[in-house]
Amino acid sequence: MSVLTMVAPGVMALERRSVREPTSREVLIKIVATGICGTDLHGVAGENGRRTPGQVMGHETAGYVDRVGDGVDPAIVGRPVTIDPLVSCGDCDACRNGAAQQCPDRWVIGVRADFDAAFAEYITVPIDSVVLLPVAMPVWYGALIEPLAVGYHAMVRAATNPNDRVLIIGGGPIGQAAAIACRRLGVERVVVSEPDELRGAVVEALGFVRTTPADLNEAVRRHLDTKATVVIDAVGSSMTVAAALSNSQRGARIVLVGMASQQLTLWAYDITAAERVLIGAYCYSHEDFRSTAAWAADHPETMSVLVDLHEPLARGPHVFAALLNGTTKANKVLLRDEVG
Ligand SMILES: [Zn+2]
Ligand SMILES: [Zn+2]
Structure with a gap:
């Protein structure tokens, strides 16, 4: 099969690798679509040290069960599925x-x-990672469950409720997912700050109030009436944390989900004296992931807005290069088995 591998920092190439047959409690999936994540791009660029040459990446994926190993019900062969990529001990x-x-x-x-992942024609994963998708849903929507689950988990970490006034800093796919999760949780007062026009347009197409960092303070006053009770920092820099602190009420919950900087500088008294709570959020629980998959099936209008580019897997090297050098701009790219 064809796989897309990182051959050197900034360079991806197609390679042939053999399909790994599913062994005990494993499933072989024929991939339909895999999303390119911001962390994949940063990793390929060699920026975050979280991707390695020779690696087959891809953690936002969907496809059909092709074959199953021992201990897996063969009735799921042919079913559309996504993968919950978080593997845990269970114990x-x-x-x-x-x-x-x-x-x-x-x-x-x-x-x-x-571990050879989803920028490939097939992937072999443990059955516990497989999440069945509703048959009526276009299978490529399944590739969006992972980023949507990250945003949902961030809102859950803040114990967000319909009375909250939510500021989301960063309107890329994770900020968008957090805003979508607000709607799912019944929160109506939401402002998203995003400087990039393309991403900002997606935020607006989803029906949310969008502002820019320059207008942030004013937009929070206008659209939240007062400061925020919950802030999602989907960027994760000292500057965005400072904006989160200055635009939130005393007692606010601030969720750090963006990972732009490994180290942050912040005003300690903004935490102590104002009793703000700084909360980390990483991935999702298995329950967050599964409930997001179920939610997505009923919200096709949301799913269709998020993806603006479908490209065949074979174009992967070109697509990565173009995204890295800025000649292609996109909100969310899916690498597909076939496009048409
Ligand atoms: Zn991701
Ligand atoms: Zn564990």
């Missing part, structure tokens, strides 16, 4: 508490270097 305190994303042994399909 530690975190896993037993339904917080697999906190498992000390967790790893992520598409991030771990020695």
